[in-house]
Amino acid sequence: MASTKTIQDPAAxxxxxxxxxxxxxxxxxxILKALVDLGVDTIFGYPGGAVLPIYDEIFKQDKIQHIxxxxxxxxxxxxxxxxxxxxxxxxxxVTSGPGATNAVTGLTDAMLxxxxxxxITGQVARHLIGNDAFQEADTVGITRPCTKHNYLxxxxxxxxxxxxxxxxxxxxxxxxxxxIDMPKDxxxxxxxxxxxxxxxxxxxxxxxxxxxxxxxxxxxALANGARPIIYSxxxxxxxxxxxxxxxxxxxxxxxxxxxxxxxxxxxxxxSDHQFLGMLGMHGTWEANHAMHDCDVMLAxxxxxxxxxxxxxxxxxxGSTKIQVDIDLSSINKNVAVDIPVIADAASALRRxxxxxxxxxxxxxxxxxxxxxDQIERWRMKDCLAYADSDxxxxxxxxxxxxxxxxxxKEAIIATEVGQHQMWAAQFxxxxxxxxxxxxxxxxxxxxxxxxxxGAQIAFPDRLCIDVSGDASFQMNLQELGTISQYQLPVKxxxxxxxxxxxVRQWQDxxxxxxxxxxxxxxxxxxxxxxxxxxxxxxSVEDPAKLDDAIQEMINHDxxxxxxxxxxxxxxxxxxxxxxxxxNEMLLAGDVIAKPKDDEALAVV
Amino acid sequence: xxxxxxxxxHTISVIVDNEAGVLARVIxxxxxxxxxxxxxxxxxxxxxxxxxxxxIVTSGTRMVIEQIKAQLDxxxxxxxxxxxxxxxxxxxxxxxxxxxxxxxxKRVEALRLAEAFRAQVVDASRDSFVFELTGAANKLDAFVxxxxxxxxxxxxxxxxxxxxxxxxxx
Numbered sequence: 001m002a003s004t005k006t007i008q009d010p011a012a013x014x015x016x017x018x019x020x021x022x023x024x025x026x027x028x029x030x031i032l033k034a035l036v037d038l039g040v041d042t043i044f045g046y047p048g049g050a051v052l053p054i055y056d057e058i059f060k061q062d063k064i065q066h067i068x069x070x071x072x073x074x075x076x077x078x079x080x081x082x083x084x085x086x087x088x089x090x091x092x093x094v095t096s097g098p099g100a101t102n103a104v105t106g107l108t109d110a111m112l113x114x115x116x117x118x119x120i121t122g123q124v125a126r127h128l129i130g131n132d133a134f135q136e137a138d139t140v141g142i143t144r145p146c147t148k149h150n151y152l153x154x155x156x157x158x159x160x161x162x163x164x165x166x167x168x169x170x171x172x173x174x175x176x177x178x179x180i181d182m183p184k185d186x187x188x189x190x191x192x193x194x195x196x197x198x199x200x201x202x203x204x205x206x207x208x209x210x211x212x213x214x215x216x217x218x219x220x221a222l223a224n225g226a227r228p229i230i231y232s233x234x235x236x237x238x239x240x241x242x243x244x245x246x247x248x249x250x251x252x253x254x255x256x257x258x259x260x261x262x263x264x265x266x267x268x269x270x271s272d273h274q275f276l277g278m279l280g281m282h283g284t285w286e287a288n289h290a291m292h293d294c295d296v297m298l299a300x301x302x303x304x305x306x307x308x309x310x311x312x313x314x315x316x317x318g319s320t321k322i323q324v325d326i327d328l329s330s331i332n333k334n335v336a337v338d339i340p341v342i343a344d345a346a347s348a349l350r351r352x353x354x355x356x357x358x359x360x361x362x363x364x365x366x367x368x369x370x371x372x373d374q375i376e377r378w379r380m381k382d383c384l385a386y387a388d389s390d391x392x393x394x395x396x397x398x399x400x401x402x403x404x405x406x407x408x409k410e411a412i413i414a415t416e417v418g419q420h421q422m423w424a425a426q427f428x429x430x431x432x433x434x435x436x437x438x439x440x441x442x443x444x445x446x447x448x449x450x451x452x453x454g455a456q457i458a459f460p461d462r463l464c465i466d467v468s469g470d471a472s473f474q475m476n477l478q479e480l481g482t483i484s485q486y487q488l489p490v491k492x493x494x495x496x497x498x499x500x501x502x503v504r505q506w507q508d509x510x511x512x513x514x515x516x517x518x519x520x521x522x523x524x525x526x527x528x529x530x531x532x533x534x535x536x537x538x539s540v541e542d543p544a545k546l547d548d549a550i551q552e553m554i555n556h557d558x559x560x561x562x563x564x565x566x567x568x569x570x571x572x573x574x575x576x577x578x579x580x581x582x583n584e585m586l587l588a589g590d591v592i593a594k595p596k597d598d599e600a601l602a603v604v
Numbered sequence: 605x606x607x608x609x610x611x612x613x614h615t616i617s618v619i620v621d622n623e624a625g626v627l628a629r630v631i632x633x634x635x636x637x638x639x640x641x642x643x644x645x646x647x648x649x650x651x652x653x654x655x656x657x658x659x660i661v662t663s664g665t666r667m668v669i670e671q672i673k674a675q676l677d678x679x680x681x682x683x684x685x686x687x688x689x690x691x692x693x694x695x696x697x698x699x700x701x702x703x704x705x706x707x708x709x710k711r712v713e714a715l716r717l718a719e720a721f722r723a724q725v726v727d728a729s730r731d732s733f734v735f736e737l738t739g740a741a742n743k744l745d746a747f748v749x750x751x752x753x754x755x756x757x758x759x760x761x762x763x764x765x766x767x768x769x770x771x772x773x774x
Binding site: 140141144145148149150152169173174201202203204327328329331332333336 | 621624625628629632636667670671674675677678680681683
């Protein structure tokens, strides 16, 4: 269903002269009509007093399916999962006051990870705004810093225009969440359904094509590099599947190594020899060392996040830095860039490939043999190695075995936040974009379960797995209800170590092992919890039974939760310790040095 | 990013859609990201009241100033951002209302200085004046400083409004 539909050209529908034009409609009817005309097939939401007119219209139609979540935060994460897997904006509907405030974490998450979301919030009637009415909150005020843009609709006649504009703003330029706050009386009031005719925003026109001179300069700088590297990020995913294909083509024609941010995994095939794995705090030895020692770097759709750079002073000190980004404010924010290109990733890659061919830059390129020899030596470190055990399931082992059984199945994987997330990024292999859902920027525990729901709704026949942790899972476990209601065949793979593992790891490394409140006390019996919701529950603790359990989970025709009891005190390596540079990475078995000073301790 | 390099004062002009909440967006951006606002003025500037012009005086290192402009530019209702400080010569004016109370010699001296500064008397009583003074910020500073010894009661100032010199505009 969702996978085949695309957003139609807004100019083609709903324009003045449309069959329903000028017939008076309620604001709620207008909302549904505009959403249908824009190609929306799914809304994730939760009803309440201030959106009853919209829910009444939803009841009367069958073009849009409504997925009832159990908490508004989950509605936004589900919409994010839907958006990230389909490339279409996710649509959310929540009520005023607590409905809107509960959505704020999801909106902030979408803001940080540049996910296109349209969130319609109910609001008290216009004459009550500002009166501290029941379930009133200043939604546009609260969501201003956590949305790309937001609207309070005070004129019923403007409802169609605002919805079209919101879709345009959410999906063009750097994508992001947009809130439309709809007073209840606007939903009830009738007005002619009319579009003003201009489909886009009056003035907002993000730059898509990069400056030609800058792109040529970038191509030549890359061709001159003896130690080049491509550092790709989530912007490639946002630019659509074509951008991933172009990235792969460019990397292969130039022979350059590729590393990826957490958000960019899948843009370049993980199985390709040119892929060095993820970079950054828990990135691979080879990726981080190659970033540190490169002489020219192409950063594309990536924003030099502190999780990627480590200590700024020590970040890739000798390289010429090229940055391609659609958002001017991402350039020169954390790291000074030599050649900035403001462009959509696909557009820029298309030009780089063309320039490379036109100018025969491959002939001018110095041999990369020595560079690859060096990279192979770093690879021989085998930085993801860990000590396996017969007594307990090592978390890395659990994910290696999971990867073994999902290989070739084009599974969609979501994660929560913490150790399991980093291990999943290290041990699961993504060869295609739009198969990996994770909360990178905001680091929202509880993201994964609802995101998996969104993906499964979009792709009912695909294998969708939430790789979870015991602590994160509890942050949105109410969504077991949603899974049960819609009988979504999602697989919940809880890596249960009875700790907030990453918090415990930092406490052990930086706070002399004082494990302050990081033990997951009073955990529920996850197996029984699942069964209470009518979901198949399983658990495994014996390493000898791990493979059978994973296979049973995958092969079960319906929702299933597998409580995988893993080693309790295992740290996630490699790790760039707080306040250190890329080439100061720790591996499993290294003697752990305490942070150098208070400044290092202050790194989050 | 850590602050490196000299801190400079910049006057930035921003043309925005004249819609509800736009000033809150701009101010929220400055407070949320920890940028300085030395002064900020806003008013509609076209006859149809569709756009407003915001003049912001801010300070920061070169990278911070570039960030401020880029962050302003990506706000959806922002049409145009111009850094008057680096784009050539510009004129900048501030308006102050200065209330001074006193009698006798101090009162005469205040009036004499006001004339020297080409300030207008916009309110007068037997023992007070309100002066209106327009000029560059440092001229207003100097006047207020002089008045502080002559019975200064209170000051209201607009903050800077500014335009580039020459024929072209935003």
